[in-house]
Amino acid sequence: MRTLALAVALLAGGEALAVTPAEQAQIAQLDRLRAQVADQVHLAAFDLVDELVYGWTADPVFPSETQVVLAGVTVPVGLGTGLQALIENHLAAVLAENPSTHVQLVHCPQCTAVVVHSGPEGTVISRGIDDPEVLERIGGGGGKHALFVDVEAEGAWLVLRARLTRLTPDLPIVWSHTLSTAAGTPALLRQPTHLKSAAEARREYLDALSGRGNSLIPLRFAVRSYAAPPSWYDPPGTPPPPFLWLQSGVELAPTSARAWTASLLAGVSYIPQAYQGLMTQARISRLITGRARSLTRPDLYVFGGIAMMTVWGPGTASFQAPTPNGDDLLTVASPREILGTFHLGADLRLGNRIGISAFLETLPALSQSENLGEYYYGLGISFQSLGSEVTFWF
Amino acid sequence: MRGGERLARGRSTLRPGPFVDQNLRRRWKSQVTLPPHTNTGAPIPTRLPRSPAAALVLSGLALGSGCVTVYQPLSGLQQPVVVDPTAPNLSDVRMAVYCVPGPALSRWETNKLCQRVSTLFEHQGALVTTVEGPAADGEDDALTDDERPVMEAPIALRMELRSRDLYTNNASLSWAISLMTATVLPAVEESAFAVDVVIRDGSGFLLASESLQGRLITRYGVGTWAANRAADTYWRREDQRLFGDISSHDLSEDLYRQLSQLAYNARVQRQVLEARAPAEARP
Amino acid sequence: MNPFALLAAALLAYVRPDPAPGLLMSKERSRQLECAVVTTQAAVERRPGQLAPEGSRGDMADRGAVLCSERLLRAGLRAPRDEAILSTLELRVSELAATAVSVRPDLSDRTWRVEPFHPSAQVSAKIAFATKNALMAHGAAVSDRLVTLAAGDVDVITRMAPDLAYPAACARYAANGSLGEGDALLAVVLRDPLETALHAGVCADGRWSWLR
Incomplete structure (x- = not known):
């Protein structure tokens, strides 16, 4: 009986406890936060x-x-x-x-x-x-x-x-x-x-945290795009098409902290009717978000490296020196070029399992090519290529 | 007047650069404005560096590039507070506020701080006496005849304020980077401080104590100035803005709220002790 | 720290999230953080991998670290008084238990009961739980048994001033047998609705005394 009386008293007080829509919204917001x-x-x-x-x-x-x-x-x-x-x-x-x-x-x-x-x-x-x-x-x-x-x-x-x-x-x-x-x-x-x-x-x-060993096998997909030459070139140049590369090799680190790493990769590129290519690449990376890699947050590396690549096929004519004209591009069936490059970039990795990176690359032999423009000029170097990569480490 | 006691020097984790040393070490108390209901919004000017050349360089850079000072409570200062600092929480409580000068607080700054804290508690109804120097063990013996209030009632609460530097950063590298980028990247100076508050009753019995810690960061440069100015103008809510005397207001508000709550807690604690005393006196 | 790392750290200061209010951190969020200034070595131990440890020959510059942890509950989710008490509950009850055990060594062979006096039932339960654990940690014998008062006693005692009410309740606990000769009661009290401190009193053999 006492409980019943209490319940009745509580119900009678219901009117006084009524809340406005603004208060209701506030209560709902607090509930969401909770x-x-x-x-x-x-x-x-x-x-x-x-x-x-x-x-x-x-x-x-x-x-x-x-x-x-x-x-x-x-x-x-x-x-x-x-x-x-x-x-x-x-x-x-x-x-x-x-x-x-x-x-x-x-x-x-x-x-x-x-x-x-x-x-x-x-x-x-x-x-x-x-x-x-x-x-x-x-x-x-x-x-x-x-x-x-x-x-x-x-x-x-x-x-x-x-x-x-x-x-x-x-x-x-x-x-x-x-x-x-x-x-x-x-x-x-x-x-x-x-x-x-x-x-x-x-x-x-x-x-x-200290790692899965000092050597890893990366599998990397890279795209290199080349800057278009300025529009006022006469005759107007024709930039090479973007190149897709599949690379793999070995990445070594002197300690399990992986503050410094060095990689040596071989790569292949194959687009039917357009171009084919082979490459080797060496790269040194430095961790800049701490002295040891982290398990709980992404790691950021900066890197520099060199690459040697040979490419052939109709799509590679723009690499020729002296600069080919449009007729050359149509008539030369299968030019083969050998290129040496240098690159600088940054790599963001998650748990040393997956990573995404971007880099600027210079092709010194083609610094005067009328088929290539530049993405960035600094320190006396013209960077004609911009690359991005997605890497998986095993 | 006693004020000779030296503060234990806080750990200086970085070797201070020539022009940020004294300047930043003393910035926190310059950020303390008047209590909320008497706040004129004008903080005490920041002390200039001692080296004239450094002062010239710093002033030139600061004026040329603009700066933003932000305050971050580290611990204690952001604790929830129940009392209203503008309410008469301490009606007719006789109180002495002891501000201890030392390496982190000059006598002039000590006086300023004491005056402001005194104003805060007077508005809460307390009868306040300010003293420069540490509280003595015996009742009232820290007060000179001039400082002793006309009222004969004993001092109920004795609040002692001391400050320490926790660290001051070495900003010379960030100044170098900032100058190389034409101040697009800011030069960053920061310092952390602690205000140690101890409240005792008239006989020296400890009623409450707390260490309030905070951090002040000043970023110089056109980049940070422009970005924050744009943020304040276009998308930051009013209570989230950083320009002007905001950091002074925020620090003052936190400090006064915490001091008010501590004084109130001490007052209740004193009542408990008074209730205990007669019971213990009984056989 | 080598020069390269020092330069990298200086540059990263611009992109790393700083706990102070700024472009990437609101004042609201910054106030949610509890921070402490610690040595580099302490920071490396507490947050492995997030800070470069000191080199074997020391660093080029002295370094320090500010370690921050975000409060679990945002401001406004609990009443300020409850938040003030609960956010430092372990520290408070440890101090109270230590005081009770050290100030009243004459009660060392008694079994302690704990009774909180706080307006919120939920917070009271938290205070009681934490105090019992703290007393056990100090080697005291503790019971879960509650002390009770008759309805008439409650009616009278709740109308009394605090300085009289607690001693009166203590006397009634002894008189009605709820607190026996082998027992002692540690009462944890919020005396004033505007304070954020907890007080403690002890009731034994029908006599009440304030501890702090």
Whole structure:
């Protein structure tokens, strides 16, 4: 009856609690932000749960299999209950995968339900877990333990607190622990069947950071385009078509930090009816975003190198010196040219697995060619070619 | 007047360049403007560098290229605050504010800071006395006869303010790069500071303490000036703008809000101690 | 650091995101960061791969680092008072527990109970959980059992001034048997709605005392 009266009172107050559309929009915006944050922190919370369970496997609280009721999981104030369900499920899953913790999660509806007990000392309304004497009378507690887990956002830290309470009348806390992780720390995503301590996980991370060895095999797709000559040339020049290259070889680094790398590649180009070509290329790269490559963010390298290429086919006539005219281009069926080039560029890599780069290239032998313009002139050098590459490392 | 105590010198992580050394080391307090409701928006002029040649070069470059100073709270200064610094939070509380001069605060600057903090608390209803120098252990013994208020009530809160330099950067390389690019790339000078606040009761019992840390970055150059001017004019919201005295206002607001909250917390803590004292006196 | 790396670092200062407000960082986002000035060595240990370590013969210039971590919750998602307390909860409750254990060594053989007094039930639960863990970490015996008051007691005590209410509640806990002879209560109290500090009081044998 009292509950009914309370409910009626709350409903009557509904009018006063009405919100304006602007406030509704604000509330919706806050809810969206909360959902975003919950999304971002749930992996970190999982990590903390993993570490909690790992601690139990390494140093079990109970000497033998013990029944434990998951009495409560609370999440950061302001983040709603969706996160709570995720953490509960993850904790149950990890515990099920790790029987060496000696923690056996059991279901106990009487423990978490609100019970009303009237006696000579008065009427007590509480959760079963908070009143073990009542719980014992209704047959729920019996030798079990209760596990409480709390996750809270404390500034830039996510903190997990856990405690185990014996469900006897005195409710003694038999074990408690507090763990924390910085918000910016990458989630370790350990496997539930192969948990690791935080120290082991860090060592693994550093090992991965130091690389997969000192030599890698790159597979590179490159496109070189050539600047058109100025329009006032007479006769007007004809620039070569863009060249597509497929390259592979070896890339070496003196240390696993890969701050300096050197590569030697061979390449082939084949477009039927247009051109074919072969090339070799040597390049030295320097990491400029740190002294060691990173696993968590892209690495930026600058590089310089040389290449020797030979090309032939109708599309390569523009490389001829002296400059051929239009008739030459039509009549010379298969000119062959050998070119030496120098290039400078930058390479953005992700985890040393994939990368994208761009470079400027100069062809000194063709500096006077009327078929080539320039993309950039600097340091007394005319860069006639602009290249871009996508590379995969194996 | 006691003011001879030297501050522990903050770790200087970089060897300061000739013309940014003293200038930046003292920039933070020049950014502190008057309390919110008395704010004239005019910060104290930044102290010029000691070397005349360096001052000439720096002034020429700064005037020729324009600069933008931004303030970033590092820790403590951006903590949430519940009290309203313009409300009478400290009605009739007798308070002494001790501003300690040292390598990071000259006597003139100490006086300025003390005056402004004093104004802040007076507007909150406190009876404030300012003192240049550290607080003594005994009650009231730091005050001269002139400084002792007419009221005979004991001092309830004694707030001590000290400042430290956390680091000052070596900007000579960025100046070189900036000059090579005709100041399109900016020269960047930065410094970090800490304001240590300790509040005790009249008998010297610690009530509250906090270290408020912030960072000031000044970028010189036409590139940064033009880009930020365009951003302020066309797309930055009013509360996100960087030009003018914004950094001074932001730093002042953060500092005053934190000092107000700390003083209020200390006041409540003192009430708790007063409640404890009679209970402990009982047999 | 070699000259090439120094030059590269100087150039990268223009493209690397700086935590200070600027073209790429809004003031709002910058205020979300908690930063600390640390040594190069500490920065390399805490953020491996993001900063070049010092060379074996030292660097050409002294370097320092500002390490920043973004706060998990943005401003406005929680009430300022709750945020102020929760963002430093571990530090606060550790201090309170340490004070309780060290100031009252006479209660070392008692079982501690914890009772928070804060207007928000959610924040109260957080404070209680953290305080219990902190007491356990200091080697105290702690119980989850709650202390209770009769409805009549609550009615009277809630009308009293704080300086009288807490001692009165403490006396009633002892009188109704809710706090036994082998128990001690650590109350964590927010005394004023405008403050952001937590206070602590101890109730044992029906006598109340403020710790801080």
